[in-house]
Amino acid sequence: MKHYGLLGGKLGHSLSPQIHELFFKYTGIEGDYTLLETTQEDLPKRMEELRANYAGSNVTIPHKLHVMPLLDSITREAKAIGAVNTIKFDENGAEGYNTDYFGFGRMLEYNNIDVRAKRVAVLGTGGAARAVVKYMVDKRVGKLYLVTRDVAHVDKDFLKIAPKCKFIDYDGLAALTGDVIVNCTPVGMYPKVNAAPVTPEEISNFDAAVDLIYNPKQTLFLKQAAEAKMQTVNGLFMLVAQAVAAQEIWQGEKYDSELIVKIMQDLEQTI
Missing domain, CATH: 3.40.50.720 (NAD(P)-binding Rossmann-like Domain)
Incomplete structure (x- = not known):
């Protein structure tokens, strides 16, 4: 089973675990998704832990900018936007993306x-x-x-x-x-x-x-x-779509809008 998570400050109200768990449920992919509350001071140490144990991570406030110098490569759109919200870890290192885009x-x-x-x-x-x-x-x-x-x-x-x-x-x-x-x-x-x-x-x-x-x-x-x-x-479709875009990066697969809508409809019951 591969590990994924959300890297950020205060994460208590995040919907990310719920979205990614629904993704795993509907696709049948084995994976888990955890909240990784981290201070700016501990960010380099946390990144080393993620490199060793995780296949991917999302990034939220306040680390979208701070994490960039700790990456091996950053995509064109993430560089232009000046923020990273998704990281893929593999044999090539840590690559930063912006899936909000x-x-x-x-x-x-x-x-x-x-x-x-x-x-x-x-x-x-x-x-x-x-x-x-x-x-x-x-x-x-x-x-x-x-x-x-x-x-x-x-x-x-x-x-x-x-x-x-x-x-x-x-x-x-x-x-x-x-x-x-x-x-x-x-x-x-x-x-x-x-x-x-x-x-x-x-x-x-x-x-x-x-x-x-x-x-x-x-x-x-x-x-x-x-x-x-x-x-x-x-903004609910965007919230789910950016999460699915992260999974597309991590899984190397494309997913249609039907999956986004399915997850979105489930989320609407809880918001």
Whole structure:
């Protein structure tokens, strides 16, 4: 039996073990998945342990950046995003990937949202937005707007990922119309479940609304979009898809969207 796990700080509320256990159940693959709470100080020692005993690991806050110097190789998209959330251990060493990139893309594809040559607004410029923006650029988005509270102090790494993107503040969003609006902020999840990052009027200037938040299932942002008769997508498919993408890397196999939906439906019963 091969061993896998989640490397991070405080992991008590993580759904990762549940997702990967469902993956093992539905595929019949023998494996186990454990939570590996680790401080930054103990990260090098933990990595040695993983190299010796594990076939793969996911990585979450606060180690997505810290783990990168400890790897033997990093994929193109993970380098561009500047964060690793999946590691494969084999005879070639430890290789870092970013499956948030693939999870987000697969979620859009499953919901028939095509961003090529489209006008897209991304709310927030934190870590979650990096993979989203990189995917948009690779899919040749038409116009990309990054909406942030402080344009003057935005992370300049975004200009490396998306040199042609335009930064605007939330006041500037009111004048914007487009095809897709994506929430990459935590506004709408606990404890801000009764808040939305933008107004209903601003949301309704777009055709589709995507929220990376998956709990609650329908944030106020998505509720307001639904009331405007827009297509809405929450982040649960992405959460499962990025986990399945990690398993594809570890197992060397491709899995169809039916498996993602199966796992997602099981998860919905527990959230």
